[in-house]
Amino acid sequence: MLAFAASAAVVASVLWTGVVPSPGGFANPLGISADAPDEADGTEWAGLPARSPPASSGLPAGPITVLTTSEREEGGDRANFLAAVRANGSRLYYNDSLRVYNDVDPVPGTNATVLYVGANRLSPSECDAETACWLNVVEEVNLTTGGVRRLYAQKTSVRHGQWHDVDRVGEGRLLVADIARDKAFVVNTTTGIHEWTWSAREDLPLSSGGPFPRDWTHVNDVELLGDGRVMVSLRNQDRVAFVHRQRGLQENWTLGAEDEYGILHEQHNPDFIPAERGGPAVVVADSENDRVVEYRRTDEGAWREAWSWSDDRLDWPRDADRLPNGHTLVTDTKGGRVLEIADNGTVVWRVEVEGAYDAERLGTGDESAGGPAAGSGGPATTAGGPVANGSAESRLSAVAA
Template sequence: MVLQPPRSGTSRYIRPNFTWVNKIAGLLNRFMYHPDSDVQELLRNGQLGYSAYRRTGLTHHHPQRSFKGYTVIAPQGGDSAYALDMGGRIVHRWRFPDLRPFYARILANGNLAILGVETKFAPSGPRLPGAELPADLKERVRGFGGNASVLREVDWNGETVWEHNNETIHHDFVRLPNGNTVIVEWVDIPKEIERQVRGGQRTRTRKRPPMAGDEIYEIDPVGKEVWRAKVWELHDPRLDPICPLEPRNEWSHLNALDVNADGDVLFSCRNNSRVGIINRTSGELTWSYGQPETFHQHNATWLENGNVQIFDNGMHRLGMPRSRIIEGNPATNEIVWEYTASPDIQFFSGHISGAQRLSNGNTLVCEGAPGRLFETTKDREIVWEWLNPIVETVRGDPSTSIFRAHRYGPDHPAFADRALEPRRYMELNRLHGLGGPGFRGSRFGG
């Protein structure tokens, strides 16, 4: 921040001495944007791939055009979920000493649902290329992305009110209006099916364990299973091949679930780049979409108009990799809206990521790999942007990644009638350079 006098010709201008102003600005920049010493050391060593002096936290806000509320995130590798105000500052924290959160969202009753892996199951070392996979499914999936072992519902103070344990669940879940919960889990698919599945990188090992597939199941509040769909039976081994650049450990790698008012289940699978709709009553696949339109996509969601929104990661796309958000009509397969960057290669996340359509028509985007969140209008104007300064460790490597983010209005049961002030987390905000001295600005300001 260097202040300059106006150009010549400006009337009633008295040239001041800017030396002391620039000194103060320099101190403020150091206070607000410099990470703590441990993070600086990681950055200096080049382990995060960007400058230790880049600006993080809130980088842009257009208050007149943004959707006001609180943004909930669970940075990968940490032990916490956070609520951020519109100034990008932490105003609430849920902490989980016994698990590593993967994904968090607020439920309709105001509680937080957290999907994560318990620390006793969490892998600590890096993935080793070519390492032999365990034969036991529960042990094997601990090395898969998005793995979890518990889905937990907690109140505002972090007290557990409901929990479901399963060492093979992963990625996503949906709480239904009747209190039931829809979850996805890995299963071993039959060998005769595995042999028919095309694609993927084949290995010569004789001890290769079974290929993993996905099944979606629904449980009631006491944990009784009431419905199940075997996704591996709905896919065609010939027409839904694994990407040739992916291993054959998994066929589909289901990474997103959503359920509409009719009970139809929308899902997204990364490894074979497929999005589908399952009719709840018949169990049949009523819509299939994907490559060559989407590549390793995430976060397929229903919109109120019946269309489907997808984060198309663009990983392994022909040409330069680039991501985009698309809204499609499943009745016609027509793309009716699309967000891309300009130039398009400046927006890319090879994995994770998501997008939420907000009630004012804007879209909150989570560019997951670098941990960048931004809100865009229908006209593709970015009206809010936040870069994650919270550095955690994933399999021994530093990370600022976020699987997905959600924003909730101030009238949501989780936040209504609560005085949420960043001052309550002043030291935590200062540690991560979120906000300046005194945390000036309202909770819905910038």
């Protein structure tokens, strides 16, 4: 039996900084099978009730966190993984077959399947080029069986980096943050056709951001909103932008401004909170400011800081998800942690993990879609409950007002 007190940090028992990759790069879940789930133990974890999934899910009761790493190194080379852990840090799933893992999201309608984007570096001959390249892959894995299905793959230049974020936005359709080409696009994975594309060059001066064309925007996150708009994180412009899919950039919605570091400084992974959960608001990892922060949009159309968190250890955080219970799940990349923060700022759980990029709590939806805005009166939904934004298919077909 595990009993977690919200008043004191709970440190997971497994320290992932010293993990040894399994032979062949893949480990099956430890003792977990689709027809033999662990027994429910009544655990309450960081304010979330114990979860009792159906036997067919193959998952133990209690909260499960899925995480990725992208900056972990062994012997001077990248050595990253995708993992799923129990509340006590014990490992349910582990895969290090790719060199880099970035975004990971639960697959809607499943209990134990996640979608992730990762990359392997290929030699010039494998790239049919004079230089090396990244092979970006989008895959799904069933955490109870270890079965992996590749949905899409595309090569990008090593100079321009690997994809950081891909979201499912309908049957056979993916929304991609194309860091290599400073674009966001929707691809039909059956036909390979890009059905919608927004290029930052349409709306931003080339004098902004980083050096063009090598690492100009460093677009590292995309999110399809409930009204059909796309939220885009332009790291090197220090901005979270909102794009109408027909009319382009909505400048009056932009959060942040280039070199206005008091607002945002090279942020990662913003998550949008809609009005029905206390927004419009954005929770974002303000990476170079070593904090996680929430901004809320006022009736006058301005963004105002509503909540922020940091401690002496937080160093280059790259993900912050608001959970349905009002807590915030944070990846502390250089601080070597994934941790859960209560709304009063207390660290209620953490696991030590080097170089983490993204973390998701199973049962709370893509990017923990049920989380409320800070101070909005508590959770708007329960874990695994309905999401007010509707299906991805309906959002993809929506036209923003």
